Amino acid sequence: MMNLDTTFAALADPTRRAILSRLALGETTVGELAAPFSISLPAISRHLRVLEHASLIVREKDGQHRRCRLDPRSLKGASEWLDFYRRFWSEAFDRRDDHLKQTEGDDHGHDVDKHDG
Amino acid sequence: MMNLDTTFAALADPTRRAILSRLALGETTVGELAAPFSISLPAISRHLRVLEHASLIVREKDGQHRRCRLDPRSLKGASEWLDFYRRFWSEAFDRRDDHLKQTEGDDHGHDVDKHDG
């Protein structure tokens, strides 16, 4: 789906992040993916559906199995969104109070969500 | 709270991302923050509670008002988590299939969630 709502919502679940972490090591099947978890296979299957819907993974049939692999597009999108805020924790802006005081009041009535695309 | 579940869940809502985007311009009050949105003030107040709980903002009393400002800690944490996956979309790894085939099968039984802390 490739929108930030869906991406961040998908990343908010620890099981799903663990699945992505496993897929970072290489593509694999649903069963293999499910093995380390204590939850049921249908639960994993739904997590995979969420991840696929969020364009975080791609699934393709391989005979009886279904292989899953990482799809970096949404991760990239999320990372880029966060990059906008990088200046707030980067060392160069540690004295950000000065910066905030400087920009404050300059630009009310701006488009508050313009980089939210 | 500073854990990834809470951080990503907080970022999954477009109103909350818009609030963060506004706060990137400088600290402000609840009312000013609420103005551009069509939803009620209590709804905004709850979004702010979620953001504060996720350590994405800090609120402090200022007389009758309550000023809100960005807290970069959780954003940094989320960004760092995503950085782990950067190689999957960076140009250097565009031919990642080769890489996956190479690592696949090397390390089954690994800790699937080890960088999730």
Add this chain to the structure above:
DNA sequence: TAGTTATTTAACTAATACGTTAAATGATGA
């Protein structure tokens, strides 16, 4: 064809999320 394996769908439950309106709190100022 029948049986087994891999995975998904269906039906359900419990918890959580996001919105509403109305009421409560708390500071300011006449």
Add this chain to the structure above:
DNA sequence: TCATCATTTAACGTATTAGTTAAATAACTA
């Protein structure tokens, strides 16, 4: 003190989410 302004809390409705077990689908194997 009384009224007002800024904000939060309470109570509620509805939608979504994450889990369960049981049944369905689909592909391989004997």
